Amino acid sequence: MTTEIVIVDPEKIESSENDIKNAAEIIKSGGLVAFPTETVYGLGGDGTNPDAARKIYSAKGRPSDNPLIIHIANPSDAEKYTFTNETYYKLAERFMPGPLTVVMKAKDSVPKETRGGLDTVAVRCPSHPVAHRLIELSDRPIAAPSANLSGSPSPTSAHHVIDDMQGRVDMIIDGGDCEIGLESTIVKLEDDGSLLLLRPGRITLSELACVAQISVADAVTDRLREGEVALSPGMKYRHYAPSAPLVLLDGELSCVIEYIKSKKHEKAAILCYTDDKIRVAENLPDADIYVLGARDNINEQAHHLFSILRDADKQSYDIIYAPLPSMDGVGLALYNRMIRAAAHTVIKLRQE
Numbered sequence: 001m002t003t004e005i006v007i008v009d010p011e012k013i014e015s016s017e018n019d020i021k022n023a024a025e026i027i028k029s030g031g032l033v034a035f036p037t038e039t040v041y042g043l044g045g046d047g048t049n050p051d052a053a054r055k056i057y058s059a060k061g062r063p064s065d066n067p068l069i070i071h072i073a074n075p076s077d078a079e080k081y082t083f084t085n086e087t088y089y090k091l092a093e094r095f096m097p098g099p100l101t102v103v104m105k106a107k108d109s110v111p112k113e114t115r116g117g118l119d120t121v122a123v124r125c126p127s128h129p130v131a132h133r134l135i136e137l138s139d140r141p142i143a144a145p146s147a148n149l150s151g152s153p154s155p156t157s158a159h160h161v162i163d164d165m166q167g168r169v170d171m172i173i174d175g176g177d178c179e180i181g182l183e184s185t186i187v188k189l190e191d192d193g194s195l196l197l198l199r200p201g202r203i204t205l206s207e208l209a210c211v212a213q214i215s216v217a218d219a220v221t222d223r224l225r226e227g228e229v230a231l232s233p234g235m236k237y238r239h240y241a242p243s244a245p246l247v248l249l250d251g252e253l254s255c256v257i258e259y260i261k262s263k264k265h266e267k268a269a270i271l272c273y274t275d276d277k278i279r280v281a282e283n284l285p286d287a288d289i290y291v292l293g294a295r296d297n298i299n300e301q302a303h304h305l306f307s308i309l310r311d312a313d314k315q316s317y318d319i320i321y322a323p324l325p326s327m328d329g330v331g332l333a334l335y336n337r338m339i340r341a342a343a344h345t346v347i348k349l350r351q352e
């Protein structure tokens, strides 16, 4: 398949109205369009068309029991596809449009292929102007998982999407880098109005706790135990995995440096904070260094993480070291992605 690539400036979408209209026509006729959102790039198809869902699974190489999020233009459009309640509208008022996905009981208007066979469906109303206009012009919900091949880091720029999806989708809309760089926060809305956090993201636990009672699914921080059922099917798959093993180091910078020095790996990559770059470079001159962002700027780190993992993947390292993030605020989202990319390999380093 030939993939058309169009560039749209998110600040001037009026001048690309025709391109977005063409993209909407592709969605309406059952085709696939990759498009930018404020979180990561999405791989979109008609959320009401079972064939489009099948095409999405096949383009990504994604297991078809891992459901798709449907993207809507306005929070109230959720009525057409789900059974909402008062908490949904409280969440909508505070966080929509934006990086929050809400899982609710599905109506029959969403085919079971889109929902991965579940009786619930995940709904999100993105704030990115290109995503918003594309959904509006498509005049239907757009089912869109992240536009990466299953198992590789989510794409945060159009060239990531081109690397993974060229020849597999009808169109890629290049709208520049995604602001957030991590996927949306996902909550499940329970019948009693309480929430269960299934996937952390930019919208934090404490922000959500201001709206409704919320608990955290074990799989956000822990490994699934044998025989345990994943509440969010995506949790059971290895995700965000670089090809070299990623090892998270928990300890002071001096201990981290000593630890890496003591290892005689041929080719190591080190992810570090901007603040530590000079010390790391002086002490470990043979390692390749990737800067995540300032130590106290978790949003900056989140913005760079997937891009760094993709760049590191191209270098065939023997091992990649990174600092273990804290679990505070947006840190929980970073922790969740990194701990899974590292297959839970954390080394606790103690000061001598």
Ligand code: AMP
Residues within 6 Å of the ligand: 066, 067, 068, 069, 103, 115, 118, 120, 121, 122, 144, 145, 146, 183, 184, 186, 198, 231, 232, 233, 234, 235
């Ligand atoms: P992605 O589209 O790549 O951001 O992944 C979507 C995530 O949402 C996956 O981890 C899915 O398992 C999760 N998800 C989608 N629909 C549901 C649902 N109905 N219930 C629970 N999790 C869902």
Ligand code: MG
Residues within 6 Å of the ligand: 145, 146, 154
């Ligand atoms: Mg994904």
